[in-house]
Amino acid sequence: MVLEKDKLYFAPLSEIHRVRKNSCLAADTLAQILRINILYMIKRAGSGHIGTSFSAVDIMLWLWLYEMKKPNTGAPDSDVFFSSKGHDVPALYAVLTALEKLPFDSIHQLRQLGGLPGHPDIHTPYIAANTGSLGMGISKAKGMAIANRLNNDMGRIFVLTGDGELQEGQFWESLQGAASQKLGNIIVIVDHNKIQSDTWVEKTSSLGNIAKKIETFGWSVLEIDGHNFFTIAEALGTCLVDKDKPKMIIANTIKGKGVSFMEEVAKDGLYKFHSGAPSDDDYYCALEELTQKTNILLEMVGMKPLELESVDKPAPKTSSPHRAENLIKAYGNELARIGGQREDVVVLDADLVKDCGLLEFKKEFPNRFVECGIAEQDMVSIAGGLALRGKLPIVNSFGCFLSTRPNEQIYNNASEKTKIIYAGHLAGLLPASPGHSHQSVRDISALGSIPGLTMIQPCDEIETRLALNWAIYENPKSTYIRLVTIPVELNFTLPVGYTLTKGQGVKVQGNAKDKKSVAIVAYGPVMLREAVKAAQDVQADVFNFPWLNRINPRWIREILGQYDLVVVIDDHYKLLGLGNIIATVFGIGPVSYNNSSPKMLLLGLEEIPACGQNDEVLKYHKLDAESITTKIREVQGS
């Protein structure tokens, strides 16, 4: 079959049926076909986790095809399966669509609004738990097992975990209680593919002898080849012997299994296929290999080759990446530059060295780069210890994790009044395709009230550099820098010579007529871009306000107080975001301040954010320019 380079290919349901009918080859062949569909879904979606989906799909297929009773139906005595790591969900979707538990056509809708979310969500049929925030799986399974015991329900709970995930404290926290409470209906399978987000688990934060460790927590442990259906079946059989002990099967797997070049860590030590869509070349090359492997298996039993169906390849996104602002790159460059000036700077990472732009610093100052693994609590308290001994720690992770998992640890550090810089990457509503576990839209609220912690969010590369320099050189206390990760093509520029002034905004667009009617206040590249677009329609002035929890009330009153209407757009929940803080000023006037406050319109998220493509999700939450315009007109017209 000749692959056309303007098409994407998937194995249709009819082909899956054909293979399933021949029981001799069902699992082995089906597993290859599912990989073709996983590859398709992720390539089409533009992002997703291939490596882990390929390492986990054999185990998932076996569980759903042969092992589980009434899987995930919620019926009495039904077995439950979920993946604690969650980013392998394309593999689960491939299984569920192949078994027609999900409509087959949903494979065309991965990471689209109303389609299949980027991480598991229980509002999709047959998904048993929301995951994607690592380390929670066994605890959730314990809750299910306790509920089953109370209900005299014999259902078992199968939990798939990653191995990098074992670096999370909650994993270990959850073990002992399962054993002492004799929750023997829990069967955990570790997808031990030995590579985490960036590189080898061993190099990131070695796990030592996992089996030996887990046994000391009172679990029954087995180690198997996770790509061999015979050993998978045998292990699941063996598992049932000891009714009282929770079980853990350590499945040795290969990340990227099935496509030779996806099974390797690159020469630079980084693994390239953890997340993100493969390039066109990689896609067709992988597809060819998988098709070939399938066809060999089919040929062995005298069946004709696989017939794939195709769809047109989606048009590439319109924005020109070379003109887009890349804040993470600017942050990483500046960090490395400052690293040369400041010997006290120590950079900490939790297995996101690439995503947080830390490669340059790590290369230049390896001694001052601390890789903590997926262990955010540990990382933040390590930073606390470093600061107590005179270092300036710069702590990195995705904002969704950094602001929440080590929330108490950040507060504890703040109580010591040392200086620490936290960088929360992947901030805000976009990208919307990974889903709510990764959309950091709660960090102002989660951390904003901590005394001595100033939160700041830059809107472009220049302001990113300014923010980092301000945090390092000017702010005597701690700073949380909130960084949007997606490159954004901007429709505004900061004034020449712009510098940061704490608690004050800066006008980036002036459209207001003589009578100053509307001011739109926003922060970060995404919402400012939308604000500027909207402002042209409603003759508004637009202010960039990078201070998320610090305002200068005088500036607010004097500058924003002049407008009839002040609109604040939060790239965050509306409740307890910047809007609440700014709006408060107009309720708190000194006597000298006359009371003719502007009307205010606060915009922001009001529900758990949707998963989907960026444009459609912005629109869904009414935070795109058009919706903003409409809202402003409503308020003006009312």
Next chain:
Amino acid sequence: MVLEKDKLYFAPLSEIHRVRKNSCLAADTLAQILRINILYMIKRAGSGHIGTSFSAVDIMLWLWLYEMKKPNTGAPDSDVFFSSKGHDVPALYAVLTALEKLPFDSIHQLRQLGGLPGHPDIHTPYIAANTGSLGMGISKAKGMAIANRLNNDMGRIFVLTGDGELQEGQFWESLQGAASQKLGNIIVIVDHNKIQSDTWVEKTSSLGNIAKKIETFGWSVLEIDGHNFFTIAEALGTCLVDKDKPKMIIANTIKGKGVSFMEEVAKDGLYKFHSGAPSDDDYYCALEELTQKTNILLEMVGMKPLELESVDKPAPKTSSPHRAENLIKAYGNELARIGGQREDVVVLDADLVKDCGLLEFKKEFPNRFVECGIAEQDMVSIAGGLALRGKLPIVNSFGCFLSTRPNEQIYNNASEKTKIIYAGHLAGLLPASPGHSHQSVRDISALGSIPGLTMIQPCDEIETRLALNWAIYENPKSTYIRLVTIPVELNFTLPVGYTLTKGQGVKVQGNAKDKKSVAIVAYGPVMLREAVKAAQDVQADVFNFPWLNRINPRWIREILGQYDLVVVIDDHYKLLGLGNIIATVFGIGPVSYNNSSPKMLLLGLEEIPACGQNDEVLKYHKLDAESITTKIREVQGS
């Protein structure tokens, strides 16, 4: 020596000097004397952790007396000591005052404003880290060890941990990295007294074979008798052999060691001397035993008996406890009552069964009571799993921990849109004596923006019952109930027949004259009591507003909008508390709403709260009635 029952006794510095001069008996005898001073400090302060101070004091004494070089001076190559559990700090203060590192007179000022904080704080001399939030110690030590390595500093870091503390995930999260980064200068000593807050560790959440576990994480492990100075000395010597491996010494100790009746778990299975001051009887009885033991040791070397000094016993607090409202008791009773009606209710606890008022429910419904140990993340995700299987979990811990340690887990549960009730006990500024690790003044901010999670705080026993019933029977979504733990004598009552109406307050005191001048809005018993006191001076009306993150804007406008001045008192940080949410309403009027908003005055905490006695801390933060009056007059007069 005859003990007078209106005096409290301590061993003065002169006696400590006398004993230290005789090197034959220094450590053994000194340890008894330190226990006398620990007992004194805690009895005088009215609260503190005796059991753990007695189990840890021998180890601390040895380290500070003989083992550490330049201890906690911060000088090059100085050794560092801190306790990760932190509540054993009276023992450390006893050591530091005896060694004159701290002014001896500070033993009279435990848990007083400007005195010695209830948990360690680095702003006290020779305190190396802020602790009291469990499980962070090894991570902090890692940061210090990495800093030392970067500085070519040979200083060692000694960390004391509890054993109950080993239930925290962060403890395990921190282990592996220490081993793989070869942080051999870290020496952890586990105060393995086998009793945690409520009862035996084994019964709460068994730790299994700790030594074996820790070894699998690549640490060097030793097990010793933690009350035998020879084995302590020997272990510390042995420790130095392997330079690359972090070390853990599991010190078998006895909680309450030194006073026979404090060394036992009571017949009801609960340990009585974890926290809180001993009764008068217990105090004098313990003092007698300790003095006797000391005198026997002194006599053995021909020295005269110990001469204690005394101070007058502080007068008992004026408030009559029988008239005080006890919200925790009301909550516990109501929970047990509802437990009989609702079979789906499952109560979860993290080793605070007494403090959270759960004994009654546990006794009545043992199958539906899940003791999770000190493992808040695990507990919250277990609740998530229970809810997914149709149960109604009610999750309990102190608010300071519950709102922060499992912050991401609570959000993850919210994303599943299941119904869960969280009860955050020990909420608010008071009690102020345990210090900032335990003062929960950040929970509105930390959790308030989560969609589907309504936060409510009752002000008396009646409203506590109403709140629990509302959460269980009326609210279809999740609720966080914020509960003040200290009994408070109230100066107001709720109207007869009062019921909760979401987003609305209720007037509890009407002082305003014809012209409605001032409204004070507060929640919870402590701040409402202060508000009512203040209101009498400034002719204000007082509203109880139990909804912490849900307001009915119409009610706010119609009722509060009538006043010239609206004062909101947050038992929380001012930033991102209820004040911000209410004040926002006056900035956001629909067109029909006329713009003559009231002036607003927001009161609340603006810095990390101080440690001290309740009255002095309220005053320090200007949240006592007098300060509130003054502020209101300032705003009115200005």
